[in-house]
Amino acid sequence: MSPNPKPGRILPLLPNHPLGRSALTCRYRCANACAHEAPNTSDNPYFGDVVREVVNRRGLLKAGAVLAVAGAGTAAMAGTAAAAETDATGEAGDVQANGHGHGRPDRGDGLNFDAVAPNTEDRITTPAGYEQAVVIRWGDPVLPGAPAFDFDKQTARAQATQFGFNNDFCGLVPLPGNDRWLMGSNHEYTTESSMFRGYDSNNPTEEQVRISWAAHGFSVVVVERDRRSGKLVPVIDRHYNRRITVNTEFAFDGPAAGSDHLKTSADRTGRKVFGTFGNCSGGVTPWGTILSGEENFNGYFANGEAITDAKVKERVSRYGLPKGASERKWERFDKRFDLGKEPNEFNRFGWVVEIDPQDPKSTPVKHTALGRFKHEACTIRVAKDGRVVAYMGDDERFDYIYKFVSSGRIARGNSRRAREHNKSLLSDGTLYVARFTGNSPQSEIDGTGKLPSDRAFDGTGEWIRLASGKKSYVDGFTAEEVYLFTRLAADKAGATKMDRPEDIEPNPRTGRVYAALTNNSDRGKAGKEGATEINPRNGNKNGHVLEWEEAGGDAAATTFKWTLLLVCGDPNSADTYFGGYDKSQVSPISCPDNVAFDAAGNLWISTDGNALGSNDGLFAVPVEGRYRGRVKQFLTVPRGAETCGPVIEDRFVLVSVQHPGEIDGASADNPKSHWPDGGTSQPRPAVVAVWRSDRGRISG
Template identity: 65%
Template sequence: MKLLPLLTGHSSSRAAVTCTYRCGDACFHEVPNTSANPTFADVLTEVSRRGALKAGAVVALATGGLAATTAPALAEPEQGKPKPPPGLDFERVEPNTLDAVVVPDGYEQGIVIRWGDPVLPGAPAWDITRQTGDAQAKQFGYNCDFAALLPFDHAGLAALLVTNHEYTTETHMFPGYDENNPTEEQVKVAWAAHGLTVVLVTRSPWSGQYRPKPSRFNRRITLHTPFQVTGPAAGSDLLKTSADPTGTVVLGTMNNCAGGVTPWGTILSGEENVNQYFANADLVADEQTRKRLARYGIKGTGTVRKWERFDSRFDLTKQVNEANRFGWVIELDPHDPESTPVKHTHLGRFKHECANIRIVADGRVVAYSGDDERFEYIYKFVSNGKVKKGDSTHARRHNMTLLDDGTLYVGRFTGDSPAAEIDGTGKLPSDGEFDGSGEWIPLAAGNRSFVDGMTAEEVYVFTREAADKVGATKMDRPEDIQAHPKTGRIYCALSNNVERGNPGKEGATEPNPRLNNKHGQVLEFEEAGGDALALKFSWRLFLVCGDPAAPDTYFAGFPKDQVSPISSPDNVAFDRHGNLWISTDSAGALGINDGLYGVPLDGKQRGNLKLFLTVPKGAETCGPIVGDKVVTVCVQHPGELDGASADNPVSHWPDGGASVPRPSVVAVWKPGRHGLSDIGG
């Protein structure tokens, strides 16, 4: 294989316009985490001084860790082509830069729903030249990210489709848009284009083409939808504003990134890059407040979108606590269109990529979540209450309280290799893999804080500060985290971190082994003894992403000349065969479009990564749902390239012709003689 060409110029692998509108140019600002946590070398020095390195390795083995159970299975030479594992029997797609969704030979595709399509009664036909806030509040929102299909019948032909709408890109939404002087109506459209959508979709037995349908369950959640604040920080003085002196009701949710489906059928969604929406942080009088705002990347005066001109809650000199009311995990019950969604404070406040649930043997639940920014942390929550079985409204209401009472932890990861072998090049250490052990450090439980100098309320509202104080491990942008439904092993996408090793920044560590990390890695870890309640775990890097021909990549020991290139893993999912599926964001670092990949986790082909589909140029692949018969993905920000705009579109997907691009949900299926064939054979 030849090395793929790297993009040059813009220091991020995304277009500059995406960096501006999606995360407020986070990669071009100073890293918010300036804490002096123990470095990897410090940890090794201390471990060596105490003579405990060997003992730590023995403990990891004794607790049933990964090192004892899932050693890499190198592919053995075989005559002819090896048979693909179940669920991955498709011809891999070649990397490309086309303005299309590209799927394997023999598969078909169709648009499920697009930005501006009607969701609620009275929604007008979408017209880019006649947008209003009232119309957008009844239409499918912008930049769909996470998605879920909740079965609505036993045949799997009807479902409630729930999607996030992460952010708006006004320059691509409004012809003639003036970034310095947005109109009030344009701002109202943007407020309504954020949030979530619930819509009933149906298909026939002979097609994977889902179609939206009118339904009483159809719903739009926007920046004006009331949310109930729950958990131990509800009512805190840190959450009170003049509009809500109780600190228990927040209008809206925004910058919702990944999420999860709970075992009781509700949706969890993470509020991520909320920092960019709030103005005048530098003008706030109190110094400690300014420092705490800066720890969340909230700095400067005016904002790009200028919302502060039309609503004082986005001006921190007028409503300083408003920023504290965003950055939470929210929960929505799609089965009850009259229900009030909630914000769970016990899961902490940070740039939540997601929250995903697993139920342990005694009925309690564990939630994993990542803080998607450079040098941030991985968290775990363990409930005190237990799941009530059944799908009744009463059971759901009970289960929706489980995330409000428990213990919040943050992760510390320790490698098992000598510091000299982790040199930042990505070269494997002498034991053949990047691996080690870890522990969960408690932050708070209910009204009890475990962090010196911080109250429990402060831990929940300023969780990053609490994690700094206890010495959590700085990671390379923790994104989606999910537990395998069969093995219980946990998989976390670590997207990238080009700041690692820069002057004044932390260098390579064994879980983050490359300097100037453009391509990211996938972390695999297992709780001690397979018990999700354990406070110890073992870990290894399953994938070190990038060009397979490059020496700094690793695919679980599988021969690299047989795998697909991948950069910036974002979302993870599983199929019924137990394979891992990974969607990417910023594969432009390899000069290719983003895509969806499948990879076996066990057996001789463990690590044999295969590209299943790619999305159009400028787009990101989000929210994969890998069903038996149909795969769906969200195609976010198609055509979002520098120099493009609503007046000068460079993509015309999905409508073709001279149309502007529209973020959409896409379904992919394989037709067969008697309906649909299984995905991947």
């Protein structure tokens, strides 16, 4: 099979390949979350069912009042997601242009590359006419004086000066001049069995643990683009470069800072905490800081069964109760990871953190006003009145989508005064959770993924207030409890259970918002919520991509209209949907994770845990016009790896290649990948740049 098949041909799947994420990844990243019951045991019903019950009991006229609450002001979203007709050539016709295209003229999608075929190669594959190079990899120097990486002679002191392990989110903040940026990368988790030869998971050494502490966190590195070669090159900059680890001091801010639930024997104030870990995706703010979400933090703690207070145990359990020893045994070397000794330390993680790469001496902040859950990401859009809106997903089966609207308004410009003001915007505002309502009869949502009679999965929604400042809107919860135990508050408020909401990104051209919902194999199982219009497949292993528009196009609105852009999987399968585009003309895509946009407004999607048999990859899809829904694969990452990031610039794309070679049975003594250095080398997570050989624009 050609690695670059011609456009217009469906890309075949690969047979006889293990499906989904490896058990090794599950073990180290999320403490085998999917092997345990989902922490959400609430019985809050899907709101579409509530509406239909009202219709049945009271009649359509009375039910109209309920629907008006959910859908008020949503008429601004032009067009529908009705399935498009296609002409004999396989190109979308007028229905798609007028419906999916939202009435916009067809300018072409600007995605001028041949789709890459699915594969399981141990390399990055890109379209013809593109080049690639590693920007920075695990162990490469970040700080001045950092030693060269030596796999067999690692030390905690060296790792604290080098690029960390398993880089996930990547963000660029421009520096004065051209082609020079501050690159921020978080380091989500460590896979110790792949980091140390002869690793004994039952008896890690103290030095191995301290190396792991240093390999977590965040890196800030100056990067420059060489215009001649196209490469992005890291710079050992004495002023800007920075490493943040498990032992770096952070400050709490916002309404829950100083809470008794945040106080420990090491911090009697509840305002200071050391470190960040489990960081997944994030976002770059308009004022030039970087946000990072603490996601799978619960697996770093031990001995949850030692908690005797029933209320405390309930609150911990909603985030995944750690039992017995932790995977990494950190509790043996620092008691704060032992819940039997420091139960409040658990509450000090699960936040959105803000890092200022332009001020390397600044103390990073954990924002309590944004709530505490398993944050996949946090991205910002400015509302019409200048308030800032943060969109956030809680990456767990049957958990929720949130947004935060600031009380203050953004200050324009990049003066020190303006930046300091803007850095305070995420400290005070209103926290919301989403409730989605489908507009089709439940009898038409049968769990198979079959489109309902209106030929779309779509509907309306509302943002439910949870708390604002010191005021709670949830019965039985103080505002402080809402921020600290947000999942429980959202349960009580009746939020819609989703299929692992991950990265969420507003389209900078249209303002519409897109969310990746990775999968949920538990949907429809005995005792679990079944298919709903917003999550239309039982046993959902391939995920879907959600699109919504806030009422009036205003990010601060409290109602919206939604549709599913993609129902992912094998295009040959009846349970998939590609925005109404001809399914014979698209790339297979499974398990969407991170999303980003290019300058032309095309959506780019990276995947995690491909259930179709191929390596994970990066895909691009137009969201408007006649090509809406035409998914094209841009690259694949090496075997066992996940595609993270991504960053889509005019002249290059950045992807974070996380956990290469993380295949069941792999270890430092038995590596399953030799990327990126080849030969017999150990695999190393890395950031990679891809650019056109002719130095042209990626899209346009």
